Amino acid sequence: MTSLNDIQCQPNEPEICRCAVISNAHMTQADSEILDSLSPWLSGEEGVCHWIHPTRYGFLLRLSASSDAIKELRRAGLSDDFCHVVTFLSEKCQASMIHFDADADLLEGFSVHNW
Incomplete structure (x- = not known):
């Protein structure tokens, strides 16, 4: 009989990702426009960045x-400020996803843009 522990240890386990949720204020309006242009859903182009997804209030x-x-x-x-926060979250916090959201909190120590 297969136990629950045997099932959980099989090699086909799903990837578990860390996601940081931060404010859109850590990007400039120009950053937002560039992300729009890179998103396949908004640009309508094939071969663009399929890893950039627009959300209702961010990316x-x-x-x-x-x-x-x-x-x-x-x-x-994309701006140096934007790239700096993305680099920090991916390298120092091991985030494999970042959700920029209008209602999320600011990340202390990083530039804030009011647009």
């Missing part, structure tokens, strides 16, 4: 779905 970035997400963001022209 969800699935960093683990790109081999070098931060480099792609910099190359696309």
Whole structure:
């Protein structure tokens, strides 16, 4: 008979991701416009960043779905402030997803943009 412990230890376990939820104020309006243009749902283009997802009041970035997400963001022209907070959350906090949301809290020690 298979026990629950045997089932939980099988190699087909789902990936568990860490998601940071922070305020949109950590991005500039230009950052938001660039993210819009990179999102396949908003741009309508194939081959754009399928790991950038618009939400009702922000964006969800699935960093683990790109081999070098931060480099792609910099190359696309996102601000240094934006890239700094993304780098911090991914490298120091091991977040593989970041949800930028209008109602989320500010992250202390990072630039805030009121737009």
